């Protein structure tokens with residue numbers, strides 16, 4: 384074992400943290416803010432996050448292993464929704480700590496469902512009250528914080544703004560303090576265990592969510608067909624799967640301009656994340672009812 388000198392920081396805690404909350408409370412924004420890099424995709428639409436992502440944050444006092452969850456959905460109808468609910472619940476059960484993310488001043492049935500899932504898993508929890516930048520008079524928040532503290536035996540109830548970065552340092556300290564003692568599980572410069580291929584698909588999907596907020600239904604998914612490095616740049620082919628010809632038309636747009644814009648923006652985001660030139664080709668294909676077909680979901684990477 385390495386010996387430590389006085390004054391030198393030693394990473395002595397390590398554990399997993401599930402970020403739980405109803406759709407759109409800011410879970411992905413919070414994860415990205417803590418990691419200092421965009422790993423989880425965000426958009427104004429609910430249900431953006433579909434995969435559990437392991438984000439790794441190494442601090443002097445320890446290493447936090449974040450599992451971002453898809454959010455627990457009220458309507459469990461389709462195979463995709465059932466997958467999302469299973470993924471979210473199994474993400475909590477196995478963790479050392481849960482963060483319940485809520486929106487300042489708001490509490491709904493869905494928040495209660497998220498808290499129930501945490502209570503059922505029996506893991507310690509911190510309540511993260513996000514979007515406090517919305518509230519001009521901070522004292523107006525006190526009754527809300529108090530009520531939240533009465534709903535569950537949280538280790539801490541902490542107001543933050545993931546978007547502005549307020550109180551995030553304090554939150555990180557409280558998280559590390561709550562983790563079990565242990566050596567870091569990953570090298571300190573590693574920030575995820577997900578592949579670049581995975582993020583390539585996420586970045587295309589993010590563009591779709593951002594551009595077609597209203598028109599594009601949730602039954603769209605992205606598959607990376609080719610992911611290769613050649614002569615110092617990535618060659619990436621992405622397939623966008625839709626369920627109907629009409630959806631294909633919307634995504635492609637007049638003379639293919641809409642799809643071209645999606646591909647350009649996704650490529651720029653990939654170059655930023657991979658720190659390397661990218662050549663991206665994007666195709667749209669129709670696969671009928673993929674979101675309600677368990678076999679198709681499994682082919683597209685949604686499996687337990």
Ligand SMILES: Nc1nc2c(ncn2[C@@H]2O[C@H](COP(=O)(O)OP(=O)(O)OP(=O)(O)O)[C@@H](O)[C@H]2O)c(=O)[nH]1
Pocket residue numbers: 404405406407408409410411412413424425426427428429430431432453454513514515516517543544545546547
């Ligand atoms: N004003 C404000 N907006 C925020 C803050 N954090 C997140 N948002 C916005 O809230 C919206 C939803 O954020 P996400 O991070 O995608 O939410 P999420 O909980 O991951 O959503 P799902 O993936 O659907 O579960 C985005 O438009 C964010 O920009 C915040 O601290 N303040």
